[in-house]
Amino acid sequence: MTTARLPLFxxxxVLFPGLVLPLNVFEERYRAMxxxxxxxxxxxxxxxxxxxIRDGHEIAPTAAGMPDPTSTSVERGPADGFGPDLIQTFHRVGCIADAAKIRERPDGSFEVLATGTTRAKLLSVDASGPYLTAELDELDEEPGEESGALAEGVLRAFRSYQKRLAGASERSLTTGANLPDDPSVVSYLVAAAAVLDIPSKQRLLQAPDTATRLREELTLLRSETAVIRHLPSLPAADLTRPPIHPN
Structure with a gap:
């Protein structure tokens, strides 16, 4: 297990290893990062x-991330808007990202394209600098028992789930010929693509091993598919395009 001190965003x-993270960075604390x-x-x-961020902990007026064009710009300190106890404000398992592309715009904001690499456990948070930093333990990914067979079952369940959600004609993660062979990759792809709330995605991220994550995904997908089956027609959704997150 490797310990690292890194900037904290x-x-x-929830970011998963192997998944792309587009960011629109406009707050000064993140510009400094x-x-x-x-x-x-x-x-x-x-x-x-x-x-x-844990539910209910980001308390600033611009918590949703979008700047308010009707107000004057107020610079926020590194910990502003997150509540008094930083370590309790954030989920304790996150993901280390590698920013392959950082492009500064003329107005000083940044367009960033990063990729999740490794899960990490949050040990401490430091707000003494211009942006938050954290000490983290990088977490190894253990396969667990029967992860290969479970991955096959999860991909089948995901096909059924996505067809129900978006329509059989909608392009799917799993319709191409080059499906991932690595059960851990399957587990992270499905966790990222499934339409789940943050607590559910967080539970998948912090699963102790790949097999546990795949078992939980199988349960979630079957449950969600059963619910969708009894709903009226839903609009098609593109689950393969990652959202851009404003800070």
Whole structure:
């Protein structure tokens, strides 16, 4: 287990290893983080940690992330809007991200494209600098028992779930010929693509091993598919396009 100290980017979302994270960075505290990451050579990983914010803990007026065009710009400190006890504000398992693309716009904001790499456990949070930093333990991914067979079952269940959700003609993660062979990759792809709330996604992220995550996904997918079956027709949804997260 490796311990690292990294910039911390809290989000109202869960990032999984292997998944792409587009970010629209406009707050000064996160701009400062990106400027610091840009000091790292482009050939080296530009690493930062992403953690999901617990429900009800982000209390600032702009908590949803979108700037208010009717108000004057007020710079927030690194911990502003997150409540008095930072370590309790965030879920304790997050994901380390590598910012492969950081592009500064003329107005000083940033367009960032990062990829989740490794799960990590949050040990402490430091608000003494211009942005939050955290000490984290990187978590190994254990396969668990029967992960291969479980992955096959999850992919079948996901096909059925997505057809019910988006319509049989909708392009699916799993309709291509090049399906992932690695059960852990399957578990993270399905966790990211399924339409679940943040607590459910967080439980999947922090599962102790791949097999446990796949078993929970199988239960969730079967349950969600049964619910959708009894609902009126739903509009088609593109589950393969990641959302852009404003800070």
């Amino acid at each position: 809290p989000l109202n979302a 990106m400027r610091e990451l840009l000091k790292t050579d482009a050939d080296e990983p530009r690493r930062f940690a992403v953690v999901a």
